[in-house]
Amino acid sequence: MAVARRRHREPHFVDVALRHRFLRHAHRDVQRRRIPLPIRHPGGPQVKLLYDWLTKEQGKDVVVTREPGGAPIAERIRHILLDPQNKGMDPKTEALLYAAGRAQHVSDTVRPALERDAVVICDRYIDSSLAYQGLARGLGEDDVLHLNEWATDELLPDLVILLHLEAERGLERLEGDPDRMESEDVSFHRKVGEAYVHLAREYPSRFAVVDASGTKEQVHTQVRAAVLPFLAPDRVET
Known part of the structure; x- marks a missing residue:
């Protein structure tokens, strides 16, 4: 997850490298800077x-x-998004609120961390919006992607770690009262899972798919194996 040097790559929507330094990557005549990102189902541990x-x-x-x-204003947006009382939220409103919170989060938290060369681990990021709003909600993968590229100035992750688990098992692992998104029926969560698998197949260089059905230790071993190749060689300790 941390490479001690910058690398230049050929134009590509995403790349597999996981780094803590800025990466400049030409695409659509813009410069991209990338951050590490694990996605979970659920992945807190x-x-x-x-x-x-x-x-x-x-x-x-x-x-x-x-x-x-991930930032004070973004946390307020989080409350609106996840409040179970807001069940009538329009999918477009949902997508716009996620993008708004993400813009503030990147500005307040992510970029300052990257400026000091820190590794950033983010529990969910743009690909979650592609899965939930773009595909499962039917708003369109491209439209949601463009919205979030604009919101973040095209700051994309170096690696997406997808902790893959069947929807029913994932819901069983949830703790406490479900929020608005967790309260969706199983069929919606199946769509989300299928959307993540679709994204992983569409962008194999961006995703590392990890079987999350095992013990914490077994899953962590897979996560480490996904991250390890992108650590600076002189810093790797196995």
């Missing part, structure tokens, strides 16, 4: 395990954040 491994064993400066939220 894996985020902590990854953080501990990177900080304690690899000596990295790591910032863990989340979406929706």
Whole structure:
């Protein structure tokens, strides 16, 4: 998740490298800068395990954040998005609110961390909007992508770690009262799962798909294996 040098790659929508430094990547005549990103179903424990491994064993400066939220204003938007009382929210409103919170999150949290060369681990990011709003809600993958590229100035992740789990098992692992998104029926969550699988197949260089059905330790081993190739060789400790 942290490479000690910058690398230039051929134009491509995403790349597999996971780094803490700025990456300049030509695409549509713009410069992209990329951040690491794990996505989870659910992945809270894996985020902590990854953080501990990177900080304690690899000596990295790591910032863990989340979406929706991750910054004071973005957390207020999170409350609106996840409040179970807002069941009547229009899908377009939902997509716009996620993009608005993401814009604030990137401005307040992500970019400052990258400026100091920290590793950024974000629990959900743009690909979640592609899966939930673009595909599962039917708003269109391209439209949601363009919205979020604009909101973030095309700041995309270096690696998406997809912790793959069947929808029913994922819902069983949830703790506490379900929020508005978690309260959706199983058929919606199946659509989301299928959307993530579609994205992983469409952009194999961006995604590392991890079987999340095992123990925490088994899953963490897979996550480490996905991240390890992109650590600076002189810093790797297995």
